[in-house]
Amino acid sequence: MLDKTYDSATVEPKIAQKWDEADAFRAGANAKPGAETFTIVIPPPNVTGSLHMGHALNNTLQDIMVRFERMRGKDVLWQPGMDHAGIATQMVVERRLAERQQPDRRKMGREAFIEKIWEWKAESGGLIFNQLKRLGASCDWSRERFTMDEGLSKAVLEVFVTLYKEGLIYKDKRLVNWDPKLLTAISDMEVEQHEVKGNLWHLRYPLEPGVTYQYPIAFDEEGKPTEFETRDYIVVATTRPETMLGDTGIAVNPEDERYRGIVGKHVILPIVGRRIPIVADSYADPTAGTGAVKITPAHDFNDFEVGKRTGLRAINVMNVDASINIKENEDFLEGLDNPAALHGAWDELEGKDRLEARKIIVRIFEEAGLLDKIEPHTHAVPHGDRGGVPIEPRLTEQWFVDNKTLGQPALESVREGRTKFVPRNWENTYFNWLENIEPWCISRQLWWGHQIPAWYGPDGQVFVEKSEEEALQAAIQHYLSHEGPMKAYVEDLLENFKPGEILTRDEDVLDTWFSSALWPFSTLGWPDETPELARYYPTNLLVTGFDIIPFWVVRMMQMGLHFMKDENGNSVEPFSTVYIHALVRDKNGQKMSKSKGNVIDPLELIDQYGADSLRFTLAIMAAQGRDVKLDPARIAGYRNFGTKLWNATRFAEMNGAKSDPHFVPEAAELTVNRWILTELARAERDVTEALESFRFNDAAGALYRFIWNQFCDWYLELLKPIFSGEDENAKAEAQSCAAYVLEETYKLLHPFMPFMTEELWAHTAGDGQEREGLICHADWPAPSYADNVAADEINWLIDLVSGIRSVRSEMNVPPAATAPLVVVDANSLTRERLFRHDAAIKRLARVEAISLADTAPKGAAQIVVGEATVCLPLGSLIDLSAETARLEKAIAKNDQEIARIAGKLSNEKFVANANPDVVAAERERLGELEGQQSSLKVALARVSEAG
Structure with missing residues (x-):
């Protein structure tokens, strides 16, 4: 006999040990x-x-x-x-x-x-x-x-060397996400966008001497300029004044009439003194800021692309820690007259952190009369998810993978259906990434990881091989086959060879995603x-x-x-x-985060409710394309579901149900057994088909309905008279059938609730025996049984009893009270069913007598079951006027709440500006209220019929 209650804290470690000892999950098991x-x-x-x-x-x-x-x-x-x-x-x-x-x-x-x-x-x-x-x-x-295993490291070397020799891995100088705290390049995935309250600084850049233009300052109703002022400067708006030290151009939109006359002219960059051009490029948005954009190709990803299109230089003005580097920076100094007048500002900025440099630069602009205005501006600032500081787009030499060449076959594979996404809409994310793919920066300035298998010769020549020995051989062959000073130099080194003298290994490691x-x-x-x-x-x-x-x-x-x-x-x-x-969110639909304090620890849930309850909850809520709103109360509810099955098993055992290897479903004679076997087969098909198409929620839902509703609530209830009756043949069949259905149910439920089902399987062999085999190795049910006549009959009985119970509940009939049942327009099949199930109807629906009639009695609540109308004369059992008043009051209260929420949702401003989770919650609440209102109105109609 099973223990009275299921204790997950005791059972789960025991079952885990059993699986471990049996090596139950080895490849190929079962x-x-x-x-x-x-x-x-x-x-x-x-x-x-x-x-x-x-x-x-x-x-x-x-x-x-x-x-x-x-x-x-x-x-x-x-x-x-x-x-x-x-x-x-x-x-x-x-x-x-x-x-x-x-x-x-x-x-x-x-x-x-x-x-x-x-x-x-x-x-x-x-x-x-x-x-x-x-x-x-x-x-x-x-x-x-x-x-980092030896075997996986071997694979990494093979791939890197092969791709390099195929020209698909290469070194290049490009912009990367740079973390100035961790001092390494990081991937896009390691970048988080943080909303920051900052400023938009409008800075004046003086045009070169002798250049002016007419700038519109007033407009008519049609937006045409009516008044102009002469300007010898152009205003740019920026959130990052510190990068202006690396500006190499200003972009304006070619369609922007305000600046068309000065495209091709130059400005003199304040603080720096560099002469930089004004270029036309569609990246500049005439409606944003001033319409003129400072271009810093070495410190902004968009600017880098503009610089490539327009031929602007890229000048890096920061060190690896994001401090200012200009005084000894050859790229920065190139082309400058190096006027002494600017040296004071350079001295003040040199070595300063970028944010400190920002303040200094803004002050210098203000003192020079070049700070046009400052506007408060909230914007997204990319931060490194590990370092926690704003990342710096940085121009640096790194290793890259040619993503475009490698990406084409991957694109075609999904387009042609060889690999499918479920849900299918995620293919769009996949396609969008591959169609707009950029080279993949695979080098990281770290020590932990797969060190890049590249070695450099004395002249910087790179040799990529799987080992230093192979690289050395390649280097010797290279240098000795080329006449010149390097040949003699290497020959001299070889005469007195010491490891590390000829080759120096690249210190960088590969991006973690490379091995993944x-x-x-x-x-x-x-x-x-x-x-x-x-x-x-x-x-x-x-x-x-x-x-x-x-x-x-x-x-x-x-x-x-x-x-x-x-x-x-x-x-x-x-x-x-x-x-x-999808994502797992909290019960209110909010994304979990430590800052919100709404992170749910799955291990705490397992401690409190058991692993099976958590697993089943996640599965039944995992509808394709819909986020999981996880409420611990739901987990508690599905723990009750497990308890229900446990108690149902104990009830069946106490009534003599035990595993019968000789039970053959097709030989069952009782209608109720043929019904449950048919419903079992339907559940088996539904669960199997749902899992085959990855509809986990549908599979779990089918199991829940079959176990809770059909098996526990109805089948076992309908078996009670048989278990307590005198017909031993019927009792024996019911006992064997109940045990068979339970065994098949455990199998169906096992993938979702493995611990409890393994324990149930072990202890329901009968006669106090424990099964030798594991349920995780049992054969999956193969549905074949079907008796639609029996299924129709018992489902008719369930519909009838459920309908009567619903009417009694809606009309607040006292639970202990019995009422007569009058059936109108019953055909011969219904009459036979009423006769066969007379005792069950009276017991389950609290009916005192069943009669047939040609017309419905006055003052009776009515429900339709099949072709017949079932009438319940309830006027003597309830206070109809009090019940009418209660229902009318509830309907009026609901009407007010529905009107309030509907008003909010019809307000476009609320829908556009409110948190999307709040809007979704309001819509969900409105749906719930409308459902309640419908039920209340049905109940009021029933009371009216009975009156």
């Missing part, structure tokens, strides 16, 4: 002979990470599919692993060194610091794997991989030709969030298509389906 494969690679969490709600949703959905396909007999591999998380891990270890008052990494040196990181990983890294196991993730944990891009095949042993690679590649499904489509999904497609070929040499996609899940 696979049928000749089975097709089903492979998922886990999106590798950061080695520094701990479980958050996004992980919980992502891995719950993956685990549902993995358990489902494993039970269907496929050869399943769910490949686990972790990402080395370059910046995040380096920051964690640096912070740890500081807390322990140990030398920082620069004092320690690269090798010693990297040893410290490996020590930290051995002690603290990978905590998230244990947390995923608590969630029930059924990965093949014996195959755990790490992006190889994840689907590197984890299977590539570049070696392993059995696992041959068996499990390509993978079937990728489950991930929409925010990393450009950074991970696109790059895996690019790398997979470039490096993985079939036996005919054709490119192979890394996965056939990409399922994009």
Whole structure:
């Protein structure tokens, strides 16, 4: 017999240990002979990470599919692993060194610091794997991989060297996102936009001597200028005055009449003294600011593009820490007369932080009469998500991948349907990124990560190879085959060779996403030709969030298509389906963040409600394309759902239900058993079809309705008279059928609630025995049974009883009171059903007598069931006038609230300016009220009928 209550805190560790001891999730476990494969690679969490709600949703959905396909007999591999998380891990270890008052990494040196990181990983890294196991993730944990493993590092070297030699990796000087706190380039994904209250400074740039123009200052009703003033300056508006030191031009729109006459003229850049041109470019918006834009190609991404189009120089005026660098800056000084009059300002600015320099520059403009005006201005400022400071677009030499060439096959693959997105609308994000793709900056100025396999000779010549030995051989061959001073120099070095004299290795490491891009095949042993690679590649499904489509999904497609070929040499996609899940928000629809204080810890929810309750909640709320609004109260509700099944199992056991290997559904004789077997088969089909199309919420919803409503509320209720009756044959069939349906239900529910179903499976073998096999290896139900006649009959009974109960509830009939039932226009089938189910109707609907009539009695509430009208004379059981007054009062109150909310939602200003989550909540509330109002009006009509 099962324990009286289900205790998740006790059961879950016990079941996890049982799975572990049985090696239940190894690749191929439970696979049928000749089975097709089903492979998922886990999106590798950061080695520094701990479980958050996004992980919980992502891995719950993956685990549902993995358990489902494993039970269907496929050869399943769910490949686990972790990402080395370059910046995040380096920051964690640096912070740890500081807390322990140990030398920082620069004092320690690269090798010693990297040893410290490996020590930290051995002690603290990978905590998230244990947390995923608590969630029930059924990965093949014996195959755990790490992006810095020897095997994966080998794959990284192979890819980098190959792409370099194919011309698809190269060095270039371009603008990158630069974090001046961490002193490294960072990816777009590591940049967050922060709303900042700042200023828009309007600065006057004097035109070169002798140049003036007529600027309009008054206009008629049609917007035509009527008055002008002569100006010998042009006003530019900027949020970043400190970058003006690197200005090399001013852009105006070619259609802007105000400035057309001075295009091609020059201004003299204040503080600097450089003569810079006014150029025409459509980037300048005549309606924004003054319509004239300062162009700083080395410090702004848009300006960099304008500079390329118009031939403007790019002058970097900052150091790596975003301090001003001009006095000894050759690029800055080039072309300047270096007038002594400006040296005082240069001295004051040199070495200052950019924000301090901003104040100095604004002061100098004001003192010179060149500060036109200052306007308050709220705008988005990009910040590094780790360093927490504004990023600086920085012109620097970095390593890049030719994304455009690699991206074309990835674009065609999805367009031609070889890889599909679910929901399909996410293809647009994928297409938009690839159609507008930029070179990918893959170098990072860090120590933790895959060091770039590039070495430089004495003259700067680069040699890219998989090892220093190979690079040295390439360098010797290069230098000795070219006559000149370098040949003699290298020959001299070789005579007294010392390691490190000829070649110097590039100090940068690769972007973390570079190794992640190889994840689907590197984890299977590539570049070696392993059995696992041959068996499990390509993978079937990728489950991930929409925010990393450009950074991970696109790059895996690019790398997979470039490096993985079939036996005919054709490119192979890394996965056939990409399922994009939504965000998990708080119960009010707000995005979770520490600053809002609304972060929900999944481990706390598991402690409080159990992993199964959390998993089922996430699944039933995971409608495609809709964010999950997570309310702990919902989790408590689905814990009650598990309790309901547990109690139903105990009730069945107490009434003699036990596993019967000889039970054959087709041999069932009782109508109620044939009905539940038919409904079971429908549920099996619904769940299977929903999972096959990744409609997790529909699958969970079908299970909920079948278990809670059909099995617990109706089937067990209808069995009570049979269990307590004298017909032993009927009792035996009901006992066997109930046990069979429960067993099939456990299987269907297992992917969603694995711990409870494994425990139920183990302890419902009968006769106090524990099953030998695991439910995670049981065969998935194959629906075949159908008896529509029986199903129609019992569903008719359910509709009848439900209708009567609804009327009684609406009219506030006392629960204990019984009422007569009069059935009008009943055909022969309905009459037979009323006769067969007379006792059940009276017991379940609190009916005292059932009679047939040709016309409806006066003063009776009426409901239609099939062709018949069912009448309930309730006038003697309730105070009709008091009930009428109550309902009318409730309807009037609802009308007021509906009018209030509808008024808000019809206000365009409210809808446009209010928080979108607030607007959505108001719409949801309006829908709820309208539903309530409809029910209240139906109830009022019923009372009126009865009166």
